[in-house]
Amino acid sequence: MHYAPVNASDLIPITGAYRHRVAPPQVAGYEGVGTVVAAPCVYSHLVGQRVLPLRGAGCWQRYIDIDPQLAIPVPDDIASTLAARAYINPLAALLMLQQWPVSGKNVMVTAGGSACALLLAQWARLRGARRVVVVYRASAHADRLRALNLTALQETAREAIAAVCAQTDIVFDAVGGETGQRIWQALPEHAQCVAYGVLSGTPISVNAARPALHWFHVRHTLGNIGAAQWQQLFSELWPLLRSSECGEVEIFSLDEWREAIACYHQSGRAHKPMLCLDP
Numbered sequence: 614m615h616y617a618p619v620n621a622s623d624l625i626p627i628t629g630a631y632r633h634r635v636a637p638p639q640v641a642g643y644e645g646v647g648t649v650v651a652a653p654c655v656y657s658h659l660v661g662q663r664v665l666p667l668r669g670a671g672c673w674q675r676y677i678d679i680d681p682q683l684a685i686p687v688p689d690d691i692a693s694t695l696a697a698r699a700y701i702n703p704l705a706a707l708l709m710l711q712q713w714p715v716s717g718k719n720v721m722v723t724a725g726g727s728a729c730a731l732l733l734a735q736w737a738r739l740r741g742a743r744r745v746v747v748v749y750r751a752s753a754h755a756d757r758l759r760a761l762n763l764t765a766l767q768e769t770a771r772e773a774i775a776a777v778c779a780q781t782d783i784v785f786d787a788v789g790g791e792t793g794q795r796i797w798q799a800l801p802e803h804a805q806c807v808a809y810g811v812l813s814g815t816p817i818s819v820n821a822a823r824p825a826l827h828w829f830h831v832r833h834t835l836g837n838i839g840a841a842q843w844q845q846l847f848s849e850l851w852p853l854l855r856s857s858e859c860g861e862v863e864i865f866s867l868d869e870w871r872e873a874i875a876c877y878h879q880s881g882r883a884h885k886p887m888l889c890l891d892p
Contacts (some may be wrong), residue, residue: 614890615663616697617645617672618862619877621810640671644700645890646693647677649684656681663687665847667700673870675890682840685847694862694887695854702729703850705809705831706736709785712834713807713827716741718782723792724812725749725758725765728860728885733785734763735857746777748792751881761858768792775799783807790815800824862887 623642626635647666649659665685666677687696706729715737722737724730725747737745746764749755758765766773778784778799784806786793790813797806797817804824808817819826835843863884865873876886 614645614647614666614672614675614677615693616864617642617888617890618698618701619873619886619888620644620701621812621877622701623673624874624877640674642672642674642888643667644697645672645888646687646697646699647890650676652681656684659684659686663693663696665696665700668843673867673888673890675867675892683843685844688851691851691854694864695859697887698728698859698862698885699847699850699854701831702727703732703854704846705729705829706732707846707850707853708831708834709733709807709809709829710736710740712829713783713805714740715783717743719744719746719777719780721746721748721777721781721784721796723748723785723796724787724810726751726754726881727787727812729809730785730787731758731761731860732853732857734758735761736853739853746781748774748796750788753881753883757858757883771795785809786817787812789813789817793817797824797826860885864889 627641644667646663648663652659664687666679668683669679670677720737720742722730722734726749734745734747746766747758748766748768750768755765778796781800782804784796786806786808787810789811794817800806802823806824806826807829808826809829817826861884863876863886865886865888867888867890870888873886873888
């Protein structure tokens with residue numbers, strides 16, 4: 614293993630929130646990048662190749678034994694620090710945009726400082742969204758969003774957000790809580806609200822069938838996807854990642870995992886914390 618990022622999905626099981634399906638002892642980390650050092654004869658062509666070792670053991674360790682069918686080869690021109698982040702957020706963004714098409718529609722994205730929201734906003738425009746509005750919390754994120762020519766509104770701009778919501782067709786929400794609740798209540802009846810995270814710790818509560826609220830989880834969407842389809846998804850992701858703003862990273866050694874987690878929790882942080890697993 615070379616690198617593994619710190620994501621919300623990595624930290625939630627550590628807290629015990631997923632105790633119904635996580636049995637310790639277990640290694641944390643759902644994504645990362647490494648180089649194949651040994652493989653069965655039929656997969657010997659992968660030896661020396663950088664791959665994403667996904668859907669197996671935790672990635673916050675220096676060696677992982679994985680199913681070779683599921684190893685995703687990394688193109689030579691993709692930096693390892695980008696490849697290490699190519700699963701959790703990019704795949705979620707791609708799958709949501711496939712499931713809820715945005716062409717010709719007005720789109721709102723919350724959690725504007727997060728990696729997934731940044732990709733959702735950029736790729737929604739690529740897919741022909743009429744308008745994309747990003748809601749953010751910390752003011753430190755405003756300049757980056759506007760540099761990408763995205764309309765950005767701070768969470769505290771309640772009246773402006775409500776006015777935009779009234780004309781919105783699809784919301785991708787990772788916050789929940791008071792912000793998510795206000796957004797859902799201000800949407801027109803035909804709108805679709807896709808909840809893919811609960812960063813506030815409190816999910817949106819609905820008391821009506823419309824506007825529709827959908828819960829999205831990558832693992833539920835993928836199900837028991839076969840190896841060929843799994844590989845195909847990443848063949849679609851690599852070109853998108855090459856042409857997108859994916860944010861910067863801050864590198865920590867594996868011994869500094871506590872500092873990496875503390876960095877993740879900093880409000881308004883501009884960099885994704887990433888563990889370097891090389892000795």
